[in-house]
Amino acid sequence: MTGADLLLLALGAVAVGAGLLVVTTRHLVRAGLYLVVCLAAVAGLYLVLTAELVAWVQVLIYVGAVVVLLLFAVMLTRAPIGASDDLDRPGWPAALVGGGAGLGLAVLLVDAFRWSTVELPEAGTAERLGAIVFGSWVLPFELLSVLLLAALIGAIVLSRPEIGASPEEERR
Amino acid sequence: MSEGGHGQGLVKGLAVTLKTMVRPAQTQQYPDVAPELPPRSRGVIALLEENCTVCMLCARECPDWCIYIDSHKEEVVVPGAARPRQRNVLDRFDIDFSLCMYCGICVEVCPFDALYWSPEFEYSEYDIRDLLHDKQHLGQWMATVPPPPAHDPHGEASKEETTAARRAAAPGAARGAPAGPAVRRERPARPAPEPGGAEA
Amino acid sequence: MPLWLELTLRIAAVVGAFLTLPLIVGQTEHKVMAHMQGRLGPMYAGGFHGWAQLIADGLKFVQKEDITPRAADRPVFRLAPVVALLPYLLVLLVIPLGPGDLVAQPLDIGLFFVLAVVGVGVVAVLMSAWASANKYSLLGGLRAAAQLLGYELPLVLSAASVAMAAGTLSLSGIVEAWQPWWLLWQAPAMAVFFVAGLAEIRRPPFDMPVADSELVFGYMTEYTGLRFAFFLLAEYVGIVVIAALTTVLFLGGWQGPFGDAHLGWLWTLLKVFAVAFVVIWLRVSYPRLREDQLQRLCWLVLVPVSLGQLVLTAAVRVAL
Known part of the structure; x- marks a missing residue:
């Protein structure tokens, strides 16, 4: 277990935790803010995987623009400060679909790679990414x-x- | 959108601020540096108590009634005179500078030059009641009153001088001149009803 | 030098710059603005021409009561000033001061990092705006969001132009590739970048989100004491950051008339302060734009100009 592994695990936990909070919280705007945390953690994951450019694109586009637009839209509605108690849509179908998809993907990936290790490709610099794209x-x-x-x-x-x-x- | 016009205005705005920046500032460092006021600026009103005859003109003319005057009569026995003369003695002469609007009418109307403008202006107080200056306080301001300006050598001679010269030239004509005697005759007439008013 | 010592030194240097440069800019603003308006500005604090005014202000802010409105969303409200300040601190890490290794953290894609991190600031504005439970704050926040989203586009496009010209995303690389004639060639991009940068840090004449005559103080209305000071500090660090970026991208960074190798840091600082002076100058000279004029300027002037510059840059690059 190297430092990078630990970081990956921690960032993954943050991302998943924040993602869970996004869908479970009753505070509308805070859900958007948790989304910021979640996306930032994903950007951190990219960074650990040495995909620098993708990480900062993630921050620029998702944190800086998409979530801001989302928050903007939420604030234009009558989002209250504090919990909204009328958020009573049944969560279990979504949980089923999301959890199922996540679990299925995890099983698939784990089964596909088992314990085989893959060498990290060379760092995802802008130059290399440009050449590939x-x-x-x-x-x-x-x-x-x-x-x-x-x-x-x-x-x-x-x-x-x-x-x-x-x-x-x-x-x- | 006329681009040219916009650009010109933008440049002009920048030029104005830059020009102002290199010029010395207008700010006066007041408490540190005393302001340069004109010598006869109107700061506070000073009272020369000896000149006051309690004629009440100032108090009556004051637009916001901020002058308070009290007095009493005193008999002065003049040796050799037929009967004792009456004299007004000033008991109280207050100006409330929290009301005063510095119009200067009182100074204008005072017939005996008992009121003067002083350029002193630093007499603010923590309590508004302390802005009521009594006659001692008003008298203290007299020290700060600048001396009267010298007479303009090219100007008209003062009234006293011309009258004196005229009298000296033609003693008979003096009686016919309306200015001097007319005022004299009126002046005793004015205090006449005052005893009645004061006693009432 | 051991790695940890070097790291500590570099971070200490950045924190030092973070704490002093904004104060210098702020004091300059006090004085320059005053003299442009025919005043003297602060004269008492510290004795000599009020040099310690901002330190005194800071002390005052520390002593003030830290109020959180009862209806506010406490954690979000309290977190927002920090989120506003942090991106600028991170940006200062990658701005090269001089040639060679005179940068806290050289980054291969420094330009992209800077643009991405500066964009995070808007989240702080939205957080503070919404969590304050105040309609003026909310309006200010919405204005800020619309403004920052709009102006990020010309900002990124004009920065992309210079990155294309230099053929690198590294800030040091851009400075190295820079040549004096770029001043002419990249002039439109520089103008667009500077104006968009001003809007990005919400400086007058682009301060509609805080427009004090309309919105009390916009998203900062409910803040007091140290948290308010954080927002103010963020604004001044923002000036430093935008001035430094303009310097590095368009004015040749450490390249000066002589002694680049040893005096590079001096040239950079001089240019940064010159640009900061222009920022202050514009604030004094121009009235605040109206909200619709703001959007019009962005979408009808800045974006087309920056796109045109991109085409020009690409054409010149291909031709050379």
């Missing part, structure tokens, strides 16, 4: 870009109904 994975990368662009345009069209409307409709 724009080398062997350039097609999926470009496809993803097009997908995101389509989503962007779709969002604009949806949020502005006057685009594409006929002049009569526009006048109304």
Whole structure:
């Protein structure tokens, strides 16, 4: 058991614990804040696995933007300070699905690798990542870009109904 | 959005602040450095008690009634005179500087130059009641009153001087001059009803 | 030198910079702002021209009562100032002061690290805004979130431009690759980065989240004492960080007219303070933008300009 293993375990525990808190807490906004902790712990996992760039992308995109948007949206609603007692949706189906999926994946992975050890690949620096993304994975990368662009345009069209409307409709 | 106009304004704003920065500041370090006030600035009103005749003009003209005057009559026996003269003695002369608005009307109207402007202004108090200055306090301010300015050599001669000169030139004409005697005649007339008022 | 000693020294140096540079910037702001407004500024604390004013302020903040509103979400409310301060401390770790090893923690992807960590600050703003149980705080927090989300885009894009030009994400690498003519070539990116950086640290004229004439004091309304001081300190460290980043990315960091090898740290500090001065200058000169003008500036001016700069940078890189 090396220091890195210990760190991995600890960060994993933090991530899982925070994730559990996200779904069990009755404080709406705190759920979002627990999500920050969870995602930061995942970023920490990436760091331990020497995938520096991915770790900081995780922080930049998920902590800095996605969760902020989420919190933003929650605060626009009437999120109370303190517990909301009307959060009474039955949790067990979700627990079943989530727990089942997690357990299944864990079993699958454990069964697949057993005790075989894999050498850590060389550090995930920006240079190496760039070479890979724009080398062997350039097609999926470009496809993803097009997908995101389509989503962007779709969002604009949806949020502005006057685009594409006929002049009569526009006048109304 | 006219970009050119915007840019110009932005640059101008920066220029103004930068120019102000390199100029000396306007701040006066007041308690450390005494302010440079004009010599006749209106700080506080001083009382020259000997000049006051308790004519009450100041108290009556004061717009916010902040001058309080009490007095009593005193008979003065003048040797050789037919009957003793009456004289007003000032008992109390207070100015409440918590009310005073520094208009200076009292100083203006005082016919006997008993009130003066002093440039002294540092007389703030912790208790508002201490802003009521009695006649001793007002008298102390007299020391700070600047001497009257010298007469302008090119200006008109003072009234006293012209009157004296005129009298000296034509003794007969003095009686006909309206300014001097008219005032004289009126002045005894004014205190006349006062005994009645004071006794009532 | 043993590793632990070196590590301790480096961290001590960063903490020292963290504690002194913001104070210097804050005092400069006091004085510069005062003189730009024809005043003198603090004159008493410490004797000579009020040099100890901020220390006195700090002492005052320490003595004040630490109030947490009854309706507030206590743990979140109390944690927010720390979350606001911590990212900037981390950023200071990777900013190179001089050539060679004069950086607390050289990082291969320093630029990315900086941008990611600075982005975390907005979480602190949202935490404080929501946990204060105050409608002004909440409004300030929402404004801040909208502003920070919007301005992160031009910030990252303009930083990406200079990273592309230098061909590296390492801050030291960018400084090494920098050449004086980049001042011209990367000028739009520099302007965008600086303006977006100002908005990112919520400095006037981009201080709508704290707009005191509209929102009392925005998300900091309910804070007192030491916690409020933490927020203020975060603002001034923010100035240092944005000035340092502008210096490192666009002004050539430690490259000076002479003696780069030995005087590099001096050039860096000089440039940082020059940029900090401009930050203060802008604060004094310009009125606060309106909320819609803020978003308009971001999406209709800064983002297109930074995208155009990206295209230009890419074209020049390919051509060279």
